[in-house]
Amino acid sequence: MLHTFVALVEDKPGVLTRVASLFRRLNINIISLTVGRSERPGVSRMSIVAEAPAGAGHRIKASLFKLESVFDVDDVGQLQCVTRELALIKVAATPQSRAQIFQLSEIFRARIVDLAPESMMLEITGAASKIEGLIQVLNEGDNQILEIARTGRMVMRRGQHTSHVLEAFQLSQPEDEPIIPLTAEKGSENLDVISGDPNHPM
Amino acid sequence: MPSQPVSSAAPHTKQLTGAEIVWATLTGEGVRTVFGYPGGAILPIYDALRKYPIHHVLVRHEQGAAHMADGYARASGEVGVAVATSGPGATNLVTGIATAMLDSVPMVCITGQISSKLLGTDAFQEVDITGITLPITKHNFIVTKSEDIGPVLRRAFSIARTGRPGPVLVDITKDAQQGLADFNFEACAPQPHRPHPMLSAENEAVSEAIDLILNAQRPILLVGHGALESGATDQLITLAERLHIPVASTLLGLGAIPASHDLSLGMMGMHGEAWVNQAIQQSDLLIACGMRFDDRVTGALTSYAPNAKKIHIEIDPSEISKNVKADVALIGDLKEILETILPRLAPRKDQSWVKAVNALKGVAAVRDIKNLPDSGHLYAAHVIHDLWRATAGKAIVVTDVGQHQMWEAQYYKHDAPRSLITSGGLGTMGFALPAAIGAKMARPDDEIWVIAGDGGFQMTASELSTLVQEKLKINIAVINNGFLGMVRQWQEFMYESNYACSPILSPDFVKLADAHGVPGATVRTRGEVAAAVKAAREADGPFLINFLVEKEDAVYPMVGPGAALDEMIRRPANGHNPLLETSEEP
C-alpha cells in the first residue's frame, strides 16, 4: 500500500540522508521524495510516498519523529489533500506530427515549453494518474518519448489545517519576528506551474 | 595560553578556544570523568584538559572508551562521555556506540576531525564518522566552527538524556578546536525539547488500561530497562502488591524490582525460568512496562501469550505494536503514567493467580541448584550462586555475553536497580571489563564484579592495564570452559554437535593478571570457590579468578529460535545434569 507523509525538517546538510536512511533501515522503498523550502526560513518540507504494509504508517511516522532533525510529520494518506506532480516530457516530433501532440497537450492541459526541429518538450502538472495518462497516450500514438523527468508528488492538506510545529513555533515566537506568509518567494519562476487547477478531472 | 575574559557582552562570557569550550561545557554539564585516547586531530582538546577539573581515563582501545562511558552511564544514570581522535580512533568507537544505542544508554562521544577545509579530501585519518554512525546514534553532529561547540555539545547532552536515552556523537574539526569564540555556558542552553506530538497517555487509554487491569484474572507485569531509566521501582512494587500481580523481567530489567520480592518471578524469554514463560503464556493480561518485546523475550510471535490482552507503557511511540500488537498503548514516562493510574486502582483480595504461578515454580524447584547433591564437578551456575551468597547479592555485576551471562541472570539475584550491567540488545562480547571500569568510576564505593567468558574476556583484556593504571578495585571472574560456550551450545542443539571453531585456547589468565601486577587464583572444584571469592574481596586491589568449569554444560531452559515461549528445552532429567549432580557445600 502507498503511504504518504509530509515532514517538516531542519534545512541543514545531511537531513535528507537521515530521512532516507530511516526508510532504508526499515527496508521500505521510497516511491518519491520531494524536498523544498517551506513557508518558514530554516524549515524544509518533504513529501514522501512509500510502499509499505497497511499497518506500517504508525511506525514510520513515529520513527520519523524520532529523528532530531524532524519538526513535524503528518501521515496524510487518508486525508483530504491536494497532490501534485510536475513532469517534463521530451517527445520526438517532426513538423508533421507536431499538430497531434499539440492537440494532446491541450486535452491534458500540458504546456509546450520547448520546440526544436525534431523534438518538443511538454510540461504537465497534476495528479500522478494524469501524468501517466499523458505518457500512455503519447506511447500509444507512436510518439517516441525521448526523456521524462518527474518531480514526485507534493502534498498539502485541504482546508485550514496548519502543521503542529508551526503552531508551536508561533506560540514560542518573539512577537517581532513575522511569520512568513504562505506565498512563494520572489524569483520563484515556477509559481505559475504549481498553481494547476485543483479540480481538474484528470 | 591562559584564556582571558575579553568580551563584555554578558557577565559570564569569556573568549576561549574551541578546545577549552569543550571542557568548559562538559564541566558545566557536571561531567567529572571521561574515557578516551588521544591522536592528532584531537590534540588541541587534550592540550586544554589540564585547565579543567575533569579526570581522563586513558583506555587501551577506543572500544573500551565507549564501553566505559556506557558502564558509567548504566551504573549512575548520568551521561557517559568518550573521547577519540579522527579516523581509526573514531571507527574503534563504533561497536561501543551501537551497544549503547541498542540498550538506550545516554552517552556523548566526542571525536576529533581533520580541519574543515580538508573535509571530503581523504586527508590523513579522515573518516566520515557522522555518516558511519548515523544509524547507530540517537543523533550526531559535525561541528566546524568554534562558536558552535558549546551549543552543540549542550544539545548533545540534552538529546542523550531526554526521552528514550541514547548515544550522541559530536565530531569537531581541528580548526574549530583551535579557533576562538565567546563562550557563556548559560547562553548555550538548548531549546526545550520539542514536544513529541505522539507522546500522550490519553485519558481514554488510561481508563481502558484501568478497566483491563481491574478485570484481569491472570495479569503479569513485564518489566524492562525503561523501568530503571524512569526510576519507577516504587510505583511498580505498589502496583504489583496492590493487585497481586507477579512481575517478570527482561534481562535489562533485572533489579528494577528486588529479586527477593515475593512477586518477583525472575527473567523471561529465551533463557527465562520455565515458570516465568509458562505464566506469561497462561496470562490474560500483560502489562508491559518500558520493554520492547524483543525476539529474545517473546519466542514465536504467532503463539505469544495467545489469551492475553496487552497494555504497553512505553516512552518511544515507534515501539508500540512493532512486534506485539498493543490493545492499549500508554505513551510516556513510566513512572508518571503509573502515578496517574495508581490512585484509580483499588486493592484486590484474590491471590489465586499468584498461588497458581508459585505452584509452577514448585515444579521447577526439583531442579533448583540449592536442592541437589555435589558430584565434584565445577559448574558455572554454582560459581555464580556462590558469588551471590558471598556478596549477599549486593555487588554490581558486569557481565560479558554468552552462557555465563545467562547463568548470571538466573542465579545472581539482583535486589537493586542498576546492579546488573550487561549488553542486552547488541550482545557485545568484550563489554564486561571496560564497562566495569566505567561503573567503578561512577560508583567507587560499590563492590564490582566482572563475570566474563574465556572468549569475551580476551576481546578486551588489554583494559586490565587501564584498570591497574587507574588503581581500581574490581574483581574479575573468568568462567573458563575452553569454548565459545554459547556458540558451542547452539552447535550442540542445532548443528549436530559440530563444534566448528568454537573451542578456544586461552592464556593462563592468572599469569596474564600477574603480568599486570594483579593477583589471582585458579579454581577447579566447588570446594575452592568460597575461599577464592573471599581472597578476591579482601584484596586491596583488583583480583582475578580463573574458574575452570565444566566444558560442555548448557544453559537451560532454552526456547529454541522460532519456538513458542513455553516450548522449552529442559535440562535432561537423567544423564548430563549438573544440577542433579552437585549442590552447595553443607
Ligand SMILES: Cc1ncc(C[n+]2csc(CCOP(=O)(O)OP(=O)(O)O)c2C)c(N)n1
Ligand atoms: C563481538 C561478538 N562476536 C561474536 C558474538 C557471538 N557470540 C555470542 S556468545 C558467544 C560465545 C561466548 O563465549 P565466551 O566468551 O567464552 O562465553 P561463554 O558463552 O562460554 O560463557 C559468541 C561468539 C558476540 N556476541 N559478540
